[in-house]
Amino acid sequence: MEQINFLIERLPRFLDGAWVTVQLTIGGAALAFVLAMVFGIMGSVGHWLPRAVSTIYVEVFRGIAALVLMFWMAYALPIATGFQLEDRFAAILALGLNVGAYGAEVVRSSINAVAKSQIEATVALNFSWFQRMRLVVVPQAWAQMLPTFGNLVIELMKATAVAYLIGVADLAAVAQQLREATGETVVAYSGALILYYLIAQVLILGMRLLERRANRKLGRIPSGGQGLLSLLRAPTIGTKVGVAK
Amino acid sequence: MNIWDFEWTFEVLPDLLGGLWTTVQITVVAYLMALVLGLVISMARRVPIFGSILHFVMEFIRTTPLVMQLVFVFLLAPSTVSGMTVGVLVLGVHYSAYTAEVYRSGIEGVAKGQWEAARALSLPAHRTWGAIVLPQAIRKVIPALGNYLIAMFKDTPLLFAIGVAELLTEAQRVGSADFRMVEAFTLVGFLFLVVSIPSAILIRRLEKRYVAV
Numbered sequence: 001m002e003q004i005n006f007l008i009e010r011l012p013r014f015l016d017g018a019w020v021t022v023q024l025t026i027g028g029a030a031l032a033f034v035l036a037m038v039f040g041i042m043g044s045v046g047h048w049l050p051r052a053v054s055t056i057y058v059e060v061f062r063g064i065a066a067l068v069l070m071f072w073m074a075y076a077l078p079i080a081t082g083f084q085l086e087d088r089f090a091a092i093l094a095l096g097l098n099v100g101a102y103g104a105e106v107v108r109s110s111i112n113a114v115a116k117s118q119i120e121a122t123v124a125l126n127f128s129w130f131q132r133m134r135l136v137v138v139p140q141a142w143a144q145m146l147p148t149f150g151n152l153v154i155e156l157m158k159a160t161a162v163a164y165l166i167g168v169a170d171l172a173a174v175a176q177q178l179r180e181a182t183g184e185t186v187v188a189y190s191g192a193l194i195l196y197y198l199i200a201q202v203l204i205l206g207m208r209l210l211e212r213r214a215n216r217k218l219g220r221i222p223s224g225g226q227g228l229l230s231l232l233r234a235p236t237i238g239t240k241v242g243v244a245k
Numbered sequence: 246m247n248i249w250d251f252e253w254t255f256e257v258l259p260d261l262l263g264g265l266w267t268t269v270q271i272t273v274v275a276y277l278m279a280l281v282l283g284l285v286i287s288m289a290r291r292v293p294i295f296g297s298i299l300h301f302v303m304e305f306i307r308t309t310p311l312v313m314q315l316v317f318v319f320l321l322a323p324s325t326v327s328g329m330t331v332g333v334l335v336l337g338v339h340y341s342a343y344t345a346e347v348y349r350s351g352i353e354g355v356a357k358g359q360w361e362a363a364r365a366l367s368l369p370a371h372r373t374w375g376a377i378v379l380p381q382a383i384r385k386v387i388p389a390l391g392n393y394l395i396a397m398f399k400d401t402p403l404l405f406a407i408g409v410a411e412l413l414t415e416a417q418r419v420g421s422a423d424f425r426m427v428e429a430f431t432l433v434g435f436l437f438l439v440v441s442i443p444s445a446i447l448i449r450r451l452e453k454r455y456v457a458v
Contacts, residue, residue, distance in 0.1 A: 064434045075426040
């Protein structure tokens with residue numbers, strides 16, 4: 001009972017932290033999405049130069065852990081260049097660059113998986129490269145990317161927790177502060193973990209809605225069935241950030 | 246003060262390599278744990294009720310941050326337990342939530358006829374699993390399991406949060422002592438690439454070999 005009161009009393013603080021976590025997740029995901037699209041499409045074109053640039057980006061930023069990137073931006077960059085990034089911005093940049101590299105691989109392989117006959121059809125219709133991408137290739141690849149993107153977003157949200165190590169006041173930092181102030185380790189950390197879990201569930205639901213929409217637009221029946229309850233189906237097998245695809 | 250001091254870089258390299266060695270050791274032990282525990286969990290999940298509870302617990306572990314789990318367990322553990330032990334245990338359990346899913350997909354991929362054949366031969370459960378199901382299931386998921394080794398290696402910097410002297414912690418220590426953060430953290434990034442790029446290539450080879458079979 002006491003523990004529950006403790007949690008309720010400090011709920012506003014937890015929510016403040018959770019809000020920062022959500023901001024980091026949205027910011028990181030937005031950056032990762034743009035990078036994934038740009039480098040993924042570059043990786044799928046015929047010319048060697050954009051492909052090489054894409055490969056270098058993917059291998060470098062996939063190979064270095066997000067936390068290492070974050071430390072580099074928070075502590076090395078100011079000394080090397082004289083610019084001090086705001087710590088929240090440094091966290092978003094590191095997460096976006098890291099997850100974007102995984103995303104680029106997903107985009108590239110989804111684009112390459114679009115049926116050859118579809119490409120041939122666009123050639124027959126004399127589409128420009130841009131028309132082909134926008135009207136035919138990307139909408140089909142999109143439906144295939146989404147399940148993996150969903151897993152990447154969850155991994156990104158989990159990875160935001162390391163930002164407290166460079167001084168961002170996110171949910172993890174709130175748990176630490178509450179513990180230091182009150183000594184209630186179990187309550188402080190369980191509360192934060194439950195909030196993380198809830199954020200993840202919301203993200204999973206949102207990604208499933210997107211998936212259904214993408215499939216319906218292509219005239220496909222969503223894999224989990226059509227009713228609202230199908231949104232609660234067991235998640236697809238986890239693709240972890242750090243897993244080469 | 247110039248930006249990059251080569252002399253200093255070579256001076257601290259042994260310290261960083263020591264950190265890297267710790268990182269590798271932790272990864273290997275935790276990975277072996279995740280391999281075994283994941284298999285046990287994927288089989289235990291087939292038990293009614295208990296399996297559902299286990300599924301929820303694993304889902305909770307998989308959707309909450311690893312760094313929080315590390316710190317939480319470290320704070321709860323008695324002070325005699327080292328950060329290294331906590332790190333290996335938590336990493337192992339966290340990743341077993343992923344490997345269990347991989348094994349599950351492998352087990353579900355075994356053709357129904359194989360189960361039926363085992364039943365027709367009235368093989369006991371341990372023979373059905375040991376001689377029929379697992380050899381087929383595991384073979385198919387080897388590349389997927391290999392990917393988690395690299396993933397885990399890239400999660401070891403999180404042990405910084407509980408003070409284990411792995412690569413990032415060592416870099417922070419030597420870097421802040423001499424105020425040479427640029428070299429320290431750039432070296433860490435470089436060392437990560439040195440390990441993770443070749444291992445990624447290796448896994449891709451493995452993948453080709455097993456997927457082709």
